Amino acid sequence: MESKFKRILYGGDYNPNQWSREIWEKDMEYFKDARINSATINVFSWAKLQPSEEEYNFAELDDIVDMLSKEGYDIVLATSTASMPAWLFRKYPEVARTDYQGRHHKFGQRHNACPNSAIYQKYAKALVEQLAGRYAQNEHVTCWHINNEYGGECYCENCEKAFRVWLKKKYQSISALNRAWNLEFWGHTVYDWDEIVLPNLLGDGMENGISTSFAGLSIDYRRFMSDSLLGNYKMERDIIRAYDKDATITTNLMGTYKWLDYFKWAKEMDIVSWDNYPGYNTPWSYTAMRHDLMRGLKDAPFMLMEQTPSQQNWQPYNSLKKPGQMRAQSYQTIAHGADTIQFFQLRRSVGGCEKFHGAVIAHVGTNDTRVFREVKQLGEELERLGTATLGSVNEAQAGILFDWDNYWALEYTSGPTKDLTYVNQIYQYYNFFYEKNIAVNMIPFDADFSKYKVVVAPVLYMVKEGMQEALTEFVKNGGILITTFMSGIVDQSDNVYLGGYPGPLRELAGVWVEEIDALAPEQTNTITFHDGTKIPCSMLCDLMHVEGARCLAEYSTDFYAGTPAITKNQFGKGSTYYIGTNMNSDGIAKVLEMAMAEAGVASVIDEATELEITCRKADTCAYYFVMNFKEKELAVPSCFVGYTDAITGENIKSGDTMAKFDVKIIPVAY
Numbered sequence: 001m002e003s004k005f006k007r008i009l010y011g012g013d014y015n016p017n018q019w020s021r022e023i024w025e026k027d028m029e030y031f032k033d034a035r036i037n038s039a040t041i042n043v044f045s046w047a048k049l050q051p052s053e054e055e056y057n058f059a060e061l062d063d064i065v066d067m068l069s070k071e072g073y074d075i076v077l078a079t080s081t082a083s084m085p086a087w088l089f090r091k092y093p094e095v096a097r098t099d100y101q102g103r104h105h106k107f108g109q110r111h112n113a114c115p116n117s118a119i120y121q122k123y124a125k126a127l128v129e130q131l132a133g134r135y136a137q138n139e140h141v142t143c144w145h146i147n148n149e150y151g152g153e154c155y156c157e158n159c160e161k162a163f164r165v166w167l168k169k170k171y172q173s174i175s176a177l178n179r180a181w182n183l184e185f186w187g188h189t190v191y192d193w194d195e196i197v198l199p200n201l202l203g204d205g206m207e208n209g210i211s212t213s214f215a216g217l218s219i220d221y222r223r224f225m226s227d228s229l230l231g232n233y234k235m236e237r238d239i240i241r242a243y244d245k246d247a248t249i250t251t252n253l254m255g256t257y258k259w260l261d262y263f264k265w266a267k268e269m270d271i272v273s274w275d276n277y278p279g280y281n282t283p284w285s286y287t288a289m290r291h292d293l294m295r296g297l298k299d300a301p302f303m304l305m306e307q308t309p310s311q312q313n314w315q316p317y318n319s320l321k322k323p324g325q326m327r328a329q330s331y332q333t334i335a336h337g338a339d340t341i342q343f344f345q346l347r348r349s350v351g352g353c354e355k356f357h358g359a360v361i362a363h364v365g366t367n368d369t370r371v372f373r374e375v376k377q378l379g380e381e382l383e384r385l386g387t388a389t390l391g392s393v394n395e396a397q398a399g400i401l402f403d404w405d406n407y408w409a410l411e412y413t414s415g416p417t418k419d420l421t422y423v424n425q426i427y428q429y430y431n432f433f434y435e436k437n438i439a440v441n442m443i444p445f446d447a448d449f450s451k452y453k454v455v456v457a458p459v460l461y462m463v464k465e466g467m468q469e470a471l472t473e474f475v476k477n478g479g480i481l482i483t484t485f486m487s488g489i490v491d492q493s494d495n496v497y498l499g500g501y502p503g504p505l506r507e508l509a510g511v512w513v514e515e516i517d518a519l520a521p522e523q524t525n526t527i528t529f530h531d532g533t534k535i536p537c538s539m540l541c542d543l544m545h546v547e548g549a550r551c552l553a554e555y556s557t558d559f560y561a562g563t564p565a566i567t568k569n570q571f572g573k574g575s576t577y578y579i580g581t582n583m584n585s586d587g588i589a590k591v592l593e594m595a596m597a598e599a600g601v602a603s604v605i606d607e608a609t610e611l612e613i614t615c616r617k618a619d620t621c622a623y624y625f626v627m628n629f630k631e632k633e634l635a636v637p638s639c640f641v642g643y644t645d646a647i648t649g650e651n652i653k654s655g656d657t658m659a660k661f662d663v664k665i666i667p668v669a670y
């Protein structure tokens with residue numbers, strides 16, 4: 001696959017406008033020393049670019065662009081629309097958002113424009129017209145970065161009006177909407193579009209947005225809000241595109257961020273970019289999952305738009321990255337499909353809430369720091385690596401279904417348990433693949449399933465139109481489907497499929513789930529596999545009957561002892577595994593190992609190891625990324641002996657070991 005870039009972009013957010021010109025010159029020297037070749041600029045400069053409604057001033061931005069252009073930087077040019085100037089709020093209070101509690105906000109913070117404010121749209125559009133007209137033809141502007149970390153929501157009157165228009169388009173008639181949201185429940189029937197009230201705390205929302213009395217309404221509001229913000233993005237993108245039809249345009253996403261349907265967003269983006277901020281205790285496998293999700297959005301290499309070189313400021317505990325950790329994290333990012341490594345930020349700000357956020361140049365203002373040296377080391381290594389890995393692809397025979405509608409719907413449900421969270425369930429299954437070094441793609445509900453041997457669909461609570469047919473076709477033709485409790489329950493509007501769970505998946509799974517038991521945290525059950533293995537289970541237990549499926553494990557206690565907990569159903573040339581309860585990782589591994597053996601899906605290499613290993617395929621060779629994230633030395637797998645590490649140029653010998661945070665990139669010719 002051809003990369004969007006001619007080299008690995010290595011740099012990050014740079015705000016010279018916060019500094020004097022002498023410092024700019026010094027920065028250029030330092031950055032060159034660290035092999036930094038890219039800068040993301042103009043992320044929050046609207047107030048400076050437009051001091052008043054009538055006046056623009058691009059003098060300083062011109063200077064910054066000129067300086068970076070002369071130095072040969074790849075410029076990632078942001079549009080500055082994520083933080084509005086004070087005068088705009090003062091003159092047009094409607095540009096601010098109204099929050100879930102119904103409070104209309106004032107000037108302050110950022111990421112706070114009402115996406116449905118015509119005034120916000122007008123002024124954002126005018127600014128982007130100016131920027132695109134001025135800089136789109138600059139060959140050093142390699143990428144456009146629209147807005148910043150889109151997110152949040154607005155509950156203002158403009159949004160309410162726009163929501164009604166959105167609903168009218170979707171449902172056509174008020175009776176269809178009444179049916180979709182089942183408004184007869186609690187006597188909520190509406191007779192006019194203007195009777196529809198958005199679901200905030202003053203309306204149908206409950207518990208600060210955690211739950212809602214009509215999930216269909218709240219899920220539609222989520223879809224509408226995601227679409228509204230996406231509309232803002234598309235507006236800016238289209239302006240830039242008009243000035244440069246070949247521009248690479250993105251906006252920085254945030255991994256498993258809940259409130260935007262990123263699969264839908266990615267369709268509008270030329271390349272996915274994202275900001276990776278693991279906490280001090282985030283497992284490496286969790287970060288890997290989020291990288292794979294970001295790659296999966298377009299099934300293509302992505303940009304790492306932001307990571308900190310050292311520490312963050314907004315987590316409860318902002319631990320330093322230990323020596324070697326930033327480098328290892330950067331390689332893990334490339335291992336999962338990144339074509340860029342960019343930091344937030346290049347120089348640490350003097351004030352504001354991010355003054356404790358790490359940067360390449362710290363407050364001391366020199367390059368004589370541990371962090372700088374580590375950034376420089378990585379810069380030199382990436383420069384040596386050159387273009388080798390750019391555009392290479394991560395292939396997988398297994399896919400995990402990730403779907404934002406399901407994310408929202410599952411977490412809006414009132415019952416059967418409050419402990420069920422979407423991403424945690426996905427992660428438990430992802431972690432199996434991670435531990436085994438089996439390549440896996442994160443895939444949307446409308447993916448081409450025929451590309452996969454195995455599709456895992458944990459808690460596929462909402463089965464949308466077309467999913468039943470697609471999954472049936474997949475299994476019929478020999479695919480292996482793994483699904484779980486709380487699957488096949490509702491349609492796109494959160495109304496239950498009548499006729500027994502798991503609704504549209506019942507025939508595929510060959511089971512009927514009659515009841516769902518919820519276990520409190522202090523309660524557990526156990527399941528027993530037919531080879532005698534006992535595995536504890538918790539949270540939810542499906543009470544089910546087999547309808548053609550074979551039972552693989554049964555509950556051991558409670559009144560449903562001896563009834564099926566895990567089943568397998570042959571269907572056409574394939575089969576469906578149904579996991580009726582929440583197991584620990586051993587239980588999940590036991591079932592998934594069976595499924596992988598049946599499907600013939602193997603690990604990236606043939607040897608068992610505790611190292612993380614991924615593979616990116618280029619035209620003439622496969623690049624194996626071998627990484628040690630464990631607290632101990634680990635042996636390099638023997639299959640790599642005799643090959644060369646592309647980072648060091650050294651030959652790999654028998655008996656070689658890797659210390660914690662060590663990374664090797666090993667090209668193996670086809």
Ligand SMILES: [Zn+2]
Pocket residue numbers: 097098114115116117154155156157158159160
């Ligand atoms: Zn609004």
